[in-house]
Amino acid sequence: MSDERTSPPGEYPLVIVGSGPGGLQLSYDLSRLGIEHALISKDSGPGGMFRRFPMFGRLITCSRPHAIVDCGCPAYFRYDWNSLVTEDETDQALVTEFMDGDNYFPSRAEMESSFAAFVERGGVDARYDCTWESTRRDDDGSFVLGTSDGEYRAKVLVFAVGMIEPWRPPTPGIEDVPHYVDIAESGIDYLREKKVFIIGKRNSAFEIANGLLAHACQLILGSPHGVRPSITTGFPTAPRARYVQPLEDARFGGGTFVVDVALERIERTSDGYKVHADGTSGLGKVVFEVDEVIACTGFATGLGDLRDLGVETFYKDRLPTQTPYWESASVPGIYFAGSAMQGQAGMRKYGWPSHSASVGGFRFNAQVQARHIAAEHFGYEPARPEVDPESAVDYLLSQATSEAAIWSQHSNLARKLTVENGAVYDDGISVLMDFVDSSGPDAIAITVETTLEGEIQPCAYVRRDGDVREEPFDPAWMNDFRTEDNRARLGEIFAGLGG
Amino acid sequence: MAEGLPQVDIDLAALPLFSVLTSTELDAVTQEFDEEYAQPGERLLREGFVGTGFYVVISGEADWLVGGQRVDRSATLIGSPPKPVTMRRGDWFGELSVLFGEPSISDVVALTSMQLLVMPGHELEGFLFRYPKVMFQLLKGDARRLRDPERWR
Numbered sequence: 001m002s003d004e005r006t007s008p009p010g011e012y013p014l015v016i017v018g019s020g021p022g023g024l025q026l027s028y029d030l031s032r033l034g035i036e037h038a039l040i041s042k043d044s045g046p047g048g049m050f051r052r053f054p055m056f057g058r059l060i061t062c063s064r065p066h067a068i069v070d071c072g073c074p075a076y077f078r079y080d081w082n083s084l085v086t087e088d089e090t091d092q093a094l095v096t097e098f099m100d101g102d103n104y105f106p107s108r109a110e111m112e113s114s115f116a117a118f119v120e121r122g123g124v125d126a127r128y129d130c131t132w133e134s135t136r137r138d139d140d141g142s143f144v145l146g147t148s149d150g151e152y153r154a155k156v157l158v159f160a161v162g163m164i165e166p167w168r169p170p171t172p173g174i175e176d177v178p179h180y181v182d183i184a185e186s187g188i189d190y191l192r193e194k195k196v197f198i199i200g201k202r203n204s205a206f207e208i209a210n211g212l213l214a215h216a217c218q219l220i221l222g223s224p225h226g227v228r229p230s231i232t233t234g235f236p237t238a239p240r241a242r243y244v245q246p247l248e249d250a251r252f253g254g255g256t257f258v259v260d261v262a263l264e265r266i267e268r269t270s271d272g273y274k275v276h277a278d279g280t281s282g283l284g285k286v287v288f289e290v291d292e293v294i295a296c297t298g299f300a301t302g303l304g305d306l307r308d309l310g311v312e313t314f315y316k317d318r319l320p321t322q323t324p325y326w327e328s329a330s331v332p333g334i335y336f337a338g339s340a341m342q343g344q345a346g347m348r349k350y351g352w353p354s355h356s357a358s359v360g361g362f363r364f365n366a367q368v369q370a371r372h373i374a375a376e377h378f379g380y381e382p383a384r385p386e387v388d389p390e391s392a393v394d395y396l397l398s399q400a401t402s403e404a405a406i407w408s409q410h411s412n413l414a415r416k417l418t419v420e421n422g423a424v425y426d427d428g429i430s431v432l433m434d435f436v437d438s439s440g441p442d443a444i445a446i447t448v449e450t451t452l453e454g455e456i457q458p459c460a461y462v463r464r465d466g467d468v469r470e471e472p473f474d475p476a477w478m479n480d481f482r483t484e485d486n487r488a489r490l491g492e493i494f495a496g497l498g499g
Numbered sequence: 500m501a502e503g504l505p506q507v508d509i510d511l512a513a514l515p516l517f518s519v520l521t522s523t524e525l526d527a528v529t530q531e532f533d534e535e536y537a538q539p540g541e542r543l544l545r546e547g548f549v550g551t552g553f554y555v556v557i558s559g560e561a562d563w564l565v566g567g568q569r570v571d572r573s574a575t576l577i578g579s580p581p582k583p584v585t586m587r588r589g590d591w592f593g594e595l596s597v598l599f600g601e602p603s604i605s606d607v608v609a610l611t612s613m614q615l616l617v618m619p620g621h622e623l624e625g626f627l628f629r630y631p632k633v634m635f636q637l638l639k640g641d642a643r644r645l646r647d648p649e650r651w652r
Contacts, residue, residue, distance in 0.1 A: 223530065224523075224526040224527035224529070224530050225527055225530035225531065235619075260527065262522070262523040262526035262527060263526075278523040279523075280523055280524065280526065280527035312536075312612070314534060314535075314536040314614050315534045315536075316534070319536075321536040321538065321612070322536075323538060329536070329538040329612065330612075343536065345533075345535050345536075345617075348551075348552055348617065348619070349548075349550040350550035350619070350620070350621065351550070351552060351618075351619020351620060351621055351622065352619075353533070436542075436545065437541070437542050437545075449550070451550070452550075452620075452621045469547055470547065470548055470549070472549075
């Protein structure tokens, strides 16, 4: 029987590994630029991690079914953190289309349905059940991927393999403790009526705790660092609002404890575990006797044998080092898409991290990355629509007010206009850290930023005569930055460019 | 195995800033910071920009520039030969801009691949009050830079 799957082994200009949202979005965007490529996946269908996670069925990020703008228009994606982005409305597979209307957090199954529709409507071809097994480099510089179906050769590789490999700190005894990922496989029935110690206080820990409130008789969440919920910090710190119920339960004395402890060791006993710890806020040493322990200690990128090829990592070997365009900093030609993009931390203005760990951020990275790869490796010349200088200021303020890529990637992505020979060109959504650290003609890149006071404000980065300076603007009612004051000030700045 | 970025043991206890902490405190302090990578040429601190962070160098080296020129800390010492500042493992930067709430007066640019700990600027004050021993180490380090700019490392 012949194999009718697409993209058989062979030579391609580019190969993407992984059919999660990162791989699907990049494949879509590359295809729109005319870049031939193969997309391979070990899974039997699209969705990546969303085929298994989140464990308790609903995401932490929202998709608002009814927004202030029409569903599906470019500005709508600001209110929908989970849908993949298309340039043609006929390709759209908005997550809200598949939601049942009872919740503004989509379910795992709804996400998976949306990705399947995206593949079908957007014409994203993937070769499923094809497992990447090895990587090497030939003398001519081409990469060779060994897979379960045979060898693929390409000048450029993109790994969109997720960040879902379990990671544990070197605490003695933790190796015998199930990880979050294991619980996703085993289910939680065995935790019913048990005393459970959850190691960690990030979102995965609070997700488990939230899910166990109705199952376990006692929950203890422990890690060295205190909790800083996003609703009090004003930043996307853990736990997010979706999972704060265990925190309230702890504050009200309801059987949940959230403790600041450094774990010394975990001891297996005949009927459970002893967790030996030392309080980091001065309460001294303690031993927690519990029935079960779960390690919610984080995840690592599934890099396979890429380290042997020279791919450097950091963050305790969990993330690859990357350039501003998410290319391996040590092996040119290897790129990363999807959640591994968080290895490029961005500008960190006012402490805001990039939003590249989740679909809402990396879907826009993919569009920028596709243009970069196409230009760097395949001779693609990006379109540079000319902008009427008279309307440039209004255009920039409109972008700051409503452009979803900017709102999804505060301080990291920006709309860039370049002034050359008296003309103004739209250079599209750009990587802000690359703009501020490169030379070039006079230009403005506008983004939005959240200040320490929690105010959201536009900020223009202005390059004039080779120097880049920042020009923050005042916040505005309802985040509509198209005010007369802003027009006047930005107009003044803009008038000084290209002279 | 290909030669790659060395996997540095972060071992905060070996860094002067944190050497005064107990192992339990070190566990907690580790989680106060994010880890960050920088490639050669990348700017970590940008002159004139606000909203910056506090950095501790784990590995690699960085230049300190003001007005695009490498800082010559000994320029004020009459008769001393110029000796530009290079930041290395254990050094820190960014705290002055954060504590003054003012734009950075310098660029810090990675000379090599670097691994760093970074803390959002607005968290530094609270962190220092939670760990006064670290605040004292930071004070001593910054005072040493003032007292002896030629040998501030």
